[in-house]
Amino acid sequence: MDEEEVGEDFNNPRLRELGVDRATMPTAVEARELSRRFGDLTAVDHVSFEVGEGEIFGFLGPNGAGKTTTINMLITLLKPNDGTARVAGYDVVREPDQVRKRIGVVFQDPSSDRELTGYENLWIHGMIYGVPRSELAARIRKLLEFVELWDWRNVLMKRYSGGMIRRLEIARGLLHDPSILFMDEPTIGLDPQTRTKLWEYTIDVRRERGTTIFLTTHYMEEAERLCDRVAIIDHGRILALDKPSNLVKSMGGDVIYVKLLNGSSELLVSKLMERGVLLDHRPAGSTLMLRVFDAPTVMPIIFDIANFLGIKISEVSYRRPTLEDVFLYYTGRSLRDSEADWRETARVRARRGMRR
Amino acid sequence: MTLWSGTLMVMVYRQLKRFIRARSRVVGSIVNPLIWLGLFGIGWSSFFRGRLLPGLPNGASYLGFLAPGVVIMSTFIGGFIAGITVIWDKEFGFLKELLVAPASRAAGIVGRAIGDALSATLQGAIVLVGAIFLVSGLNPLGAPLALLAAFLTSLVFTGLGILVALKISSMEGFHLLVSLIMMPVMFLSDIFYPLGPLPSWMKAIAMMNPLTYAVDLARAGLAGAGEISPEISLVALIMISIVLLAADAKVFEKTTIS
Numbered sequence: 375m376d377e378e379e380v381g382e383d384f385n386n387p388r389l390r391e392l393g394v395d396r397a398t399m400p401t402a403v404e405a406r407e408l409s410r411r412f413g414d415l416t417a418v419d420h421v422s423f424e425v426g427e428g429e430i431f432g433f434l435g436p437n438g439a440g441k442t443t444t445i446n447m448l449i450t451l452l453k454p455n456d457g458t459a460r461v462a463g464y465d466v467v468r469e470p471d472q473v474r475k476r477i478g479v480v481f482q483d484p485s486s487d488r489e490l491t492g493y494e495n496l497w498i499h500g501m502i503y504g505v506p507r508s509e510l511a512a513r514i515r516k517l518l519e520f521v522e523l524w525d526w527r528n529v530l531m532k533r534y535s536g537g538m539i540r541r542l543e544i545a546r547g548l549l550h551d552p553s554i555l556f557m558d559e560p561t562i563g564l565d566p567q568t569r570t571k572l573w574e575y576t577i578d579v580r581r582e583r584g585t586t587i588f589l590t591t592h593y594m595e596e597a598e599r600l601c602d603r604v605a606i607i608d609h610g611r612i613l614a615l616d617k618p619s620n621l622v623k624s625m626g627g628d629v630i631y632v633k634l635l636n637g638s639s640e641l642l643v644s645k646l647m648e649r650g651v652l653l654d655h656r657p658a659g660s661t662l663m664l665r666v667f668d669a670p671t672v673m674p675i676i677f678d679i680a681n682f683l684g685i686k687i688s689e690v691s692y693r694r695p696t697l698e699d700v701f702l703y704y705t706g707r708s709l710r711d712s713e714a715d716w717r718e719t720a721r722v723r724a725r726r727g728m729r730r
Numbered sequence: 731m732t733l734w735s736g737t738l739m740v741m742v743y744r745q746l747k748r749f750i751r752a753r754s755r756v757v758g759s760i761v762n763p764l765i766w767l768g769l770f771g772i773g774w775s776s777f778f779r780g781r782l783l784p785g786l787p788n789g790a791s792y793l794g795f796l797a798p799g800v801v802i803m804s805t806f807i808g809g810f811i812a813g814i815t816v817i818w819d820k821e822f823g824f825l826k827e828l829l830v831a832p833a834s835r836a837a838g839i840v841g842r843a844i845g846d847a848l849s850a851t852l853q854g855a856i857v858l859v860g861a862i863f864l865v866s867g868l869n870p871l872g873a874p875l876a877l878l879a880a881f882l883t884s885l886v887f888t889g890l891g892i893l894v895a896l897k898i899s900s901m902e903g904f905h906l907l908v909s910l911i912m913m914p915v916m917f918l919s920d921i922f923y924p925l926g927p928l929p930s931w932m933k934a935i936a937m938m939n940p941l942t943y944a945v946d947l948a949r950a951g952l953a954g955a956g957e958i959s960p961e962i963s964l965v966a967l968i969m970i971s972i973v974l975l976a977a978d979a980k981v982f983e984k985t986t987i988s
């Protein structure tokens with residue numbers, strides 16, 4: 375898929391390609407008021423959503439938003455405190471075994487046996503999922519070829535790179551032919567090339583098998599390129615849910631970012647409101663996010679008012695909204711914050727991997 | 731083949747594979763007991779030479795007494811450590827893979843225990859062969875009974891190790907636990923000395939230690955010098971291993987990721 379297509383038509387092209395509309399799709403995942411607390415902290419706060427069969431659905435949220443906790447409840451590893459969820463038509467609390475048979479999972483952290491080869495890991499998986507012995511070898515081969523790891527099948531997984539582990543775990547998640555594949559931050563910490571490769575696999579999986587895919591990410595580009603619909607989640611709540619293109623469209627006009635050297639941003643905002651040029655505004659870290667109809671006409675007004683109030687502006691920029699701006703608008707967190715976050719996460723992870 | 735037996739077997743396979751791959755650990759686990767036997771054993775038996783040893787049959791050498799104990803000791807250490815490595819599976823995520831699968835969790839964890847027990851027994855078998863060659867006066871015909879004792883030992887302590895690992899929440903506890911449990915368990919048994927001359931409190935504790943029965947069973951086979959009747963030892967060991975494996979299965983059934 376290329377950017378242009380999104381630009382011309384706000385309906386997701388891949389959904390059109392499949393000839394389906396969300397409204398007519400049977401439901402693969404259904405969460406109703408799903409909640410989970412850890413002590414005083416509400417990690418997931420009455421979240422409701424539906425994922426249609428064959429859909430690629432994304433949870434987009436910063437660190438600690440509650441993405442993994444939601445997935446853990448959906449894949450029967452964690453009991454909700456409140457609410458219900460059905461996966462593949464079965465209740466995750468009352469019929470966990472039925473759910474488990476029908477889902478594949480790629481966990482956020484590696485979950486393979488590093489002391490075994492890739493092939494052995496898949497073989498074990500096939501056995502504990504009851505894949506018929508007569509088919510197992512053929513299926514393993516097909517999937518290893520699909521993720522381009524057939525030549526590495528007899529190498530111990532501790533020699534695999536991060537990207538190879540991910541690919542193997544995707545193959546593993548598909549081995550028992552699940553109807554829904556859950557992927558928790560599938561491309562975290564991977565280089566851009568590997569990331570693009572994984573996106574291709576994901577799209578191929580849906581095309582070839584019709585697998586429903588539920589993924590979490592905090593990469594805008596990943597959500598935009600891959601997902602039919604995206605839920606923006608923070609502090610355990612879904613703040614917005616729609617096709618990426620619709621989310622962008624919902625921002626209307628332009629966004630302007632203003633960074634003040636001194637003076638009160640509230641004052642600036644209230645004056646702009648009086649002039650009736652603001653659609654909305656948000657603090658975004660140390661910067662002020664302003665939504666306006668048309669940036670070029672508003673920019674001079676901003677400078678005028680700032681000048682009048684004696685406020686010094688150190689930085690200003692504007693652009694057509696992207697998903698990143700939508701994200702910032704809803705979460706108040708800039709991408710730079712969350713990138714620093716994931717670097718931290720990646721570092722922690724690297725340390726974990728070495729501690730053996 | 732059902733999902734149940736498939737899961738059990740594949741977990742046995744996994745543990746054996748991992749054991750065979752970890753060469754340095756295997757070598758260490760065999761060399762270590764042979765050092766006990768070769769140095770510690772020879773040291774004390776030189777000291778004891780020509781003396782009557784209380785609690786040992788007349789004319790028995792200390793080395794001959796110690797050898798069956800060391801065989802069981804090596805399977806005890808191997809089995810317990812293998813069981814404890816469930817902590818690694820927690821830490822490195824493999825446990826999640828098992829938890830999210832439709833397979834029976836009981837089959838998974840019991841399979842793992844059996845695989846670990848077989849690995850530890852293999853280790854004990856190698857030590858046993860070494861001991862028979864190095865120590866004069868051991869009865870090779872007693873080897874099967876010693877091996878059975880070794881297998882039951884490893885089943886019991888793998889089961890215990892798994893239980894402990896499932897219960898403790900972090901890696902931090904690991905080293906503390908290993909040193910806190912392993913040494914006393916060994917010294918509160920009849921590995922190094924007969925129970926007869928021990929103070930009564932120590933003897934009472936030793937009689938509650940499964941290791942005592944296993945060592946005694948192996949000693950009955952190899953040195954013809956058990957203090958407890960082999961039937962009692964066998965029944966005790968089998969029952970304890972069943973109880974521990976059942977407890978493992980039960981705890982693992984209820985495990986969720988925290």
Ligand SMILES: Nc1ncnc2c1ncn2[C@@H]1O[C@H](COP(=O)(O)OP(=O)(O)OP(=O)(O)O)[C@@H](O)[C@H]1O
Nearest residue numbers: 412417435436437438439440441442443444482988
């Ligand atoms: N077992 C737990 N005990 C206590 N708090 C927890 C536990 N698991 C998660 N949390 C907390 O719940 C919140 C949501 O965590 P969660 O892992 O779901 O976030 P996430 O969106 O997956 O973030 P990340 O990008 O870091 O993976 C966080 O504040 C986290 O610290």
Ligand SMILES: [Mg+2]
Nearest residue numbers: 441442443482
């Ligand atoms: Mg997470």
